[in-house]
Amino acid sequence: MIEERGLMARPPELNDQSVTSVRVVYSDLHGVTRGKDVPIGEFDRAAEHGLAFCSAIMGTDLRHTPVVGGEAGYPDLVAKPDLSTLTLLPWEPGVACCIADLEPVSGTSAAPADPRGAVRKAVAAFEELGYSPISGPELEFFLCVADPSAPNGIRRYVDHLSMVYTVGPQADPKGVVRQITEALSRLGMGTFAANHEFMNSQYEINLRHAPALTAADRAFRLKSAVKDVAAIHGLIATFMGKPFNDQGGSGFHFHFSLDREDDNAFADHGDPDGVSDTLRHFTAGILAHAHALTAFLNPTINAYRRLVPDSLAPTHANWGWDNRTSFIRIPAERGRASRVEVRVGDGSANPYLATAALLFAGLHGVREELPLGPPVGGDAYTLDDPGEPLPTSLEQALDALEADTVLRDAMGPQIVDTFLAVKRFEVERHRTWVSDWELAEYLHHL
Structure with missing residues (x-):
């Protein structure tokens, strides 16, 4: 289904590989890569609805201390895959990777800190x-x-x-x-x-x-x-x-x-x-x-x-x-x-x-x-x-x-x-x- 929708049309190498999972990633405020590995059969759903993460990850220090987030009750954010960034990881056979943009979990939720969104x-x-x-x-x-x-x-x-x-x-x-x-x-x-x-x-x-x-x-x-x-x-x-x-x-x-x-x-x-x-x-x-x-x-x-x-x-x-x-x-x-x-x-x-x-x-x-x-x-x-x-x-x-x-x-x-x-x-x-x-x-x- 992914191939039919064109999600794997770029780059072409994706069509020639046995992709078993897609790593959906984003940058926290430190520049550290955060994300989830999604089985290929579930990626359609992830691409459409995004993946939920605790938004406190954006306010956590490098010693694993949540500094910001507790005052709001540790709500979620949604990582929405940007399909134009979908690509293979040659050093991990069977794994593709897609960068996500960060969005609020609902229309009434506070917007998360989104470094990539700042560049946009x-x-x-x-x-x-x-x-x-x-x-x-x-x-x-x-x-x-x-x-x-x-x-x-x-x-x-x-x-x-x-x-x-x-x-x-x-x-x-x-x-x-x-x-x-x-x-x-x-x-x-x-x-x-x-x-x-x-x-x-x-x-x-x-x-x-x-x-x-x-x-x-x-x-x-x-x-x-x-x-x-x-x-x-x-x-x-x-x-x-x-x-x-x-x-x-x-x-x-x-x-x-x-x-x-x-x-x-x-x-x-x-x-x-x-x-x-x-x-x-x-x-x-x-x-x-x-x-x-x-x-x-x-x-x-x-x-x-x-x-x-x-x-x-x-x-x-x-x-x-x-x-x-x-x-x-x-x-x-x-x-x-x-x-x-x-x-x-x-x-x-x-x-x-x-x-x-x-x-x-x-x-x-x-x-x-x-x-x-x-x-x-x-x-x-x-x-x-x-x-x-x-x-x-x-x-x-x-x-x-x-x-x-x-x-x-x-x-x-x-x-x-x-x-x-x-x-x-x-x-x-x-x-x-x-x-x-x-x-x-x-x-x-x-």
């Missing part, structure tokens, strides 16, 4: 102005091996210096990263290259640019695929920003442009710099909300260990021409390739929340025609005036988000208020937790 909303707002936002995400991650004898119970998958851009068994002994890249490429996910990154056992899989919602879906699926395939191989994959004190961190960079009438609205061949006022306004909008955006782009306690000088991660709200020490880099390509790159993102960021928040900030700049200040030149870490310093802790970033009424109204109180509550709970747990550093520093001597 941001895209629709740009479309009202005649623009189509395009995004190209870049993600880095570490691969580790469980080892009870190692610090924190893990060691790095490959632990040799100067492996950056090395390929083959030396850099990926089990071929895990290559397998993920090939599998996602076959599914039309836009993966076009992979490499060992600069840090020991750090990797990057490149995704092509695409319409903003598609790009966010791809980034969400990439993170899930990396963690699943690593687990199949007995490894642990982490997008945590800075998991090791002796290594740099993993970033999540976002490239943005706006299409208008089948052309790039960020390009202007008559401008001395080759970029349009629209690009400048978009960039100014992001910088105007840089402090609040940091909460979504660097959503963990750990993320702020990465935002330090000489890390290729920004420390101030600024922009520059092809400058990797700035918050926003304007790459050198022009014409159809004109774009902005936001470099502050941490690997742990939720692709949907980060994409939506950046688009809404850029939209504010475009709507209000916000002026763009001068660029930074050279090494922004050493300048006397590199711009306003970014928050140096999650607590500071949350305060900035709470105070940013433009971004809060755009993202919606369901998302922002729940995010703030969960993350403030995380900050407080961290404040009262005795760390290994404290024990090593004080226990023997004091």
Whole structure:
């Protein structure tokens, strides 16, 4: 019946496989994949009516504590499969996967916090102005091996210096990263290259640019695929920003442009710099909300260990021409390739929340025609005036988000208020937790 209704018409490979179940998934506020496995014979019903989940999942922290939801009696939400996202999971034979949108369980129920819905909303707002936002995400991650004898119970998958851009068994002994890249490429996910990154056992899989919602879906699926395939191989994959004190961190960079009438609205061949006022306004909008955006782009306690000088991660709200020490880099390509790159993102960021928040900030700049200040030149870490310093802790970033009424109204109180509550709970747990550093520093001597 599914095939007759055309649900398996895309991609074609679904018709050639013995699909036994469909994994219906969605992103929680952390960016973690949640969902249910549905037997193939039940998927028609799930596609029509959706699947019920306790909505408290959207207000639960990473230590399994429901922070938000009890005050409403822990009601349900409904995950409605978006059939256009139906695809195979090559690493799990017989399993297909479909991304869901989140809806209230009834017309009188409160709308749930829906990260993917926030991207839809941001895209629709740009479309009202005649623009189509395009995004190209870049993600880095570490691969580790469980080892009870190692610090924190893990060691790095490959632990040799100067492996950056090395390929083959030396850099990926089990071929895990290559397998993920090939599998996602076959599914039309836009993966076009992979490499060992600069840090020991750090990797990057490149995704092509695409319409903003598609790009966010791809980034969400990439993170899930990396963690699943690593687990199949007995490894642990982490997008945590800075998991090791002796290594740099993993970033999540976002490239943005706006299409208008089948052309790039960020390009202007008559401008001395080759970029349009629209690009400048978009960039100014992001910088105007840089402090609040940091909460979504660097959503963990750990993320702020990465935002330090000489890390290729920004420390101030600024922009520059092809400058990797700035918050926003304007790459050198022009014409159809004109774009902005936001470099502050941490690997742990939720692709949907980060994409939506950046688009809404850029939209504010475009709507209000916000002026763009001068660029930074050279090494922004050493300048006397590199711009306003970014928050140096999650607590500071949350305060900035709470105070940013433009971004809060755009993202919606369901998302922002729940995010703030969960993350403030995380900050407080961290404040009262005795760390290994404290024990090593004080226990023997004091």
